[in-house]
Amino acid sequence: MLLKKIDIGGLLTPNNVFLAPLAGYTNAVFREMCYNLGAGLTFTEMVSAKGLCYNSKNTRELLYITPSYGGIKAVQLFGSDADYMRRAAESQDVSPFDLIDINMGCPVPKIFGNGDGSALLQDFKRAAAVIAACKKSGKRVSVKFRIGLSAEKLVTADFAKMCEDSGADMITVHGRTRDKIYAGEVNCEEIARAKAAVKIPVIANGGIFSPADADALMERTGADGVMLARGAMYSPWLFAEITGTPVPDRRALIMRQLKDTYSAFGERFAVVFMRKMAAFYTKGMPGSAALREKLFTCDTMEKLEEMIASAQF
Ligand SMILES: Cc1cc2nc3c(=O)[nH]c(=O)nc-3n(C[C@H](O)[C@H](O)[C@H](O)COP(=O)(O)O)c2cc1C
Known part of the structure; x- marks a missing residue:
């Protein structure tokens, strides 16, 4: 446009x-x-x-x-x-x-x-x-x-x-x-x-x-x-x-969002919010339904970080 x-x-x-x-x-x-x-x-x-x-x-x-x-x-x-x-x-x-x-x-x-x-x-x-x-x-x-x-x-x-x-x-x-x-x-x-x-x-x-x-x-x-x-x-x-802004690596972007959300709002908010966002971001990807289920079992930053590190974005 x-x-x-x-x-x-x-x-x-x-x-x-x-x-x-x-x-x-x-x-x-x-x-x-x-x-x-x-x-x-x-x-x-x-x-x-x-x-x-x-x-x-x-x-x-x-x-x-x-x-x-x-x-x-x-x-x-x-x-x-x-x-x-x-x-x-x-x-x-x-x-x-x-x-x-x-x-x-x-x-x-x-x-x-x-x-x-x-x-x-x-x-x-x-x-x-x-x-x-x-x-x-x-x-x-x-x-x-x-x-x-x-x-x-x-x-x-x-x-x-x-x-x-x-x-x-x-x-x-x-x-x-x-x-x-x-x-x-x-x-x-x-x-x-x-x-x-x-x-x-x-x-x-x-x-x-x-x-x-x-x-x-x-x-x-x-x-x-x-x-x-x-x-x-x-x-x-x-x-x-x-x-036309260069598109960064999505995984790095989401990991950064998770960390910044944690720094700004604390673990409880970051985990609940980023589970939701990661589910949105993976919508339509192969295996996304199974990933979504797993995502919602993540209740700590550590578990969510692991999940994001292994997911396909
Ligand atoms: C979850 C959600 C929250 C929204 N919150 C606001 C809001 O706080 N203020 C506002 O003006 N519109 C709000 N909207 C409306 C959106 O800004 C936008 O006008 C609407 O979603 C239509 O755009 P879209 O078809 O691109 O989604 C919200 C929409 C959604 C789906």
Whole structure:
């Protein structure tokens, strides 16, 4: 695909192939790995603005950044109360970040039921107030949203315009409706409508699992860049393949991820998390089902290291 820098309110990304926020996955070590593999921008997973305002330790841990991370620092916040969002955006915890992304796409009932995430698609006024409130922090602000709640209620172009008018410096459009969760075709025409409606950069998201998928999404939407989610979770080296970054030895890469995850978050987290990741990374390889079973019996770093050393990636 055509690689280019993206100008997010004066912040220049090295390229236009981004890593999506992924709850439970885009921790600091994974983000740094993807950045080193060629991702032009990475985001934390969604972080509750209220949780930050109430000083929740679990919430604050999601904001950890590895000291060696070399990229632009972007945090994703969720919430629908403008005051909480402003306070979170201006907080000490968020101060290390260059860019605040606002989640207006999460379909999960608990989030939606609170009026957060994709619920904001049906409340333009509130969404606009949330964006303006985050802008008060002086940081760059982007919005990630879906094309609507359902096929009968598409809002893409109008919502994109509202984001721009409220001060957003970039938008990412996930080309599915809320009721589809993560399944089904991505509606490229709707993403194209967002692109036609605004002057700020538009990033297309949904269904990229190969370099050819990235090419197709760029071509069919006319977007400025793409954002990889599950494709990156299963195969982070996709960034290298799409951006032309040299693809490192996968085993060495995974071993490094295991060690860095251990250093950053301790053994218990590293073992549980990396079992899951190693299972993703070996999906479709010969013998992967048997390997997966064995992987889940590994309960120490030592056993997991042995398993990764002997597995085929
Ligand atoms: C496990 C998982 C966690 C996710 N967490 C977030 C999140 O924290 N914030 C967000 O905006 N989207 C989140 N998403 C949505 C993705 O960022 C992305 O929009 C969606 O998966 C579509 O892209 P894909 O088809 O390439 O996977 C999540 C998706 C998955 C599968």
